[in-house]
Amino acid sequence: MPELPEVETIRRGLASAVDKKIIRVFRSDKKLRFDSTLDLEKIVNAKITDISRRARYLIINFNNQTSLILHLGMSGQVTLAQSFKKLKHDHFACLFDDETWLIFNDTRRFGFFDLVLTKNLGKHKMLSKLGPEPFSEDFNEKYLQEKLSTKKMNIKTTMMDNELVVGIGNIYINESLFESKISPLRSASSLSKTEIKKLIATVKKTLQKAIDLGGSTISDYMAVNGESGYFQNDFKVYGRGRESCLICKNLIQKMKQNGRSSFYCQTCQS
DNA sequence: ACGTGTACCTGCACGC
DNA sequence: TGCGTGCAGGTACACG
Numbered sequence: 001m002p003e004l005p006e007v008e009t010i011r012r013g014l015a016s017a018v019d020k021k022i023i024r025v026f027r028s029d030k031k032l033r034f035d036s037t038l039d040l041e042k043i044v045n046a047k048i049t050d051i052s053r054r055a056r057y058l059i060i061n062f063n064n065q066t067s068l069i070l071h072l073g074m075s076g077q078v079t080l081a082q083s084f085k086k087l088k089h090d091h092f093a094c095l096f097d098d099e100t101w102l103i104f105n106d107t108r109r110f111g112f113f114d115l116v117l118t119k120n121l122g123k124h125k126m127l128s129k130l131g132p133e134p135f136s137e138d139f140n141e142k143y144l145q146e147k148l149s150t151k152k153m154n155i156k157t158t159m160m161d162n163e164l165v166v167g168i169g170n171i172y173i174n175e176s177l178f179e180s181k182i183s184p185l186r187s188a189s190s191l192s193k194t195e196i197k198k199l200i201a202t203v204k205k206t207l208q209k210a211i212d213l214g215g216s217t218i219s220d221y222m223a224v225n226g227e228s229g230y231f232q233n234d235f236k237v238y239g240r241g242r243e244s245c246l247i248c249k250n251l252i253q254k255m256k257q258n259g260r261s262s263f264y265c266q267t268c269q270s
Numbered sequence: 271a272c273g274t275g276t277a278c279c280t281g282c283a284c285g286c
Numbered sequence: 287t288g289c290g291t292g293c294a295g296g297t298a299c300a301c302g
Contacts, residue, residue, distance in 0.1 A: 002295055002296090003295055003296090005295095006295065033278070033296095033297080033298090056295095056296075056297095071296085071297090072295090072296090073278095073279095073295095073296060073297085074279090074280095074294065074295065074296055074297095075279090075280075075281090075294085075295085089280085106279095107279080107280055107281070108278085108279045108280050108281085108294090108296095109278080109279055109280080110278065110279070110296060110297075111296090126297090126298095151272095152272085152273085153272085153273070157273095160296095162296095162297080169295055169296070170294090170295065170296085171295055172295090215295090216295070217295095218294075218295065219281090219282080219294075219295090220281095220294095220295095221295065238295095258273085258274070258275085259274085259275075259276085260296095261293085261294090
């Protein structure tokens, strides 16, 4: 489900959980992406000190030197609720001292959660090899130019590699390439300096706009209060195969690249 | 090291 | 109605 804007929207929505103390935890017996042996009892009686995000991972820090890493996979949802009904795909939930709940539901079970010592967060298997955040200073022209220069792979798939830059998934790379007027078919190393500069700017702009609109809701994404995002109304190419380009009126092309759908305008993007 | 394909899992929309 | 197929906001791994 979620790319960076959706996870960031959820993170912001969870602000009200900070300072709450956990008094009870629930976990399902279903296997998520990893078989986890974590001892959730360790966070009972702990208080949430802050909730951050790294790439598409939510990180809930507690006042007892532990951190819960949560990834939403394709279909994960995190909600804050007054009660816990234990729905079919609820895999984790905790009750706070004010009688409210935080619930993690994931239909397809591509997500996961794990509990680690906060000081070991950076060493976690899933976090240790991540590239820069797209909004950080480290994601700049010099960096990207150097990285792309050796890559023969198409620019679209390349930009979705979390070791290059994190958080950019299938929706936002399609939209960013359209805004940059760069064809997804281009080899990564073929981009000019000017194009790289443009691409960095549009990636940041596209992600920021999506965050401002609360993310994109296609089928099941929602914020922690159950509300949908609005960026899906702004899609220029994603999901618009065989519809006409909003700029030149020619048909938007749909094709597969490395197993994922790509959408682009042959006329506007080259 | 790279590129490609596949696996993980459920549910929905589609065509017959 | 039902059944088969393909598709979906992600990521890791196993090959060549």
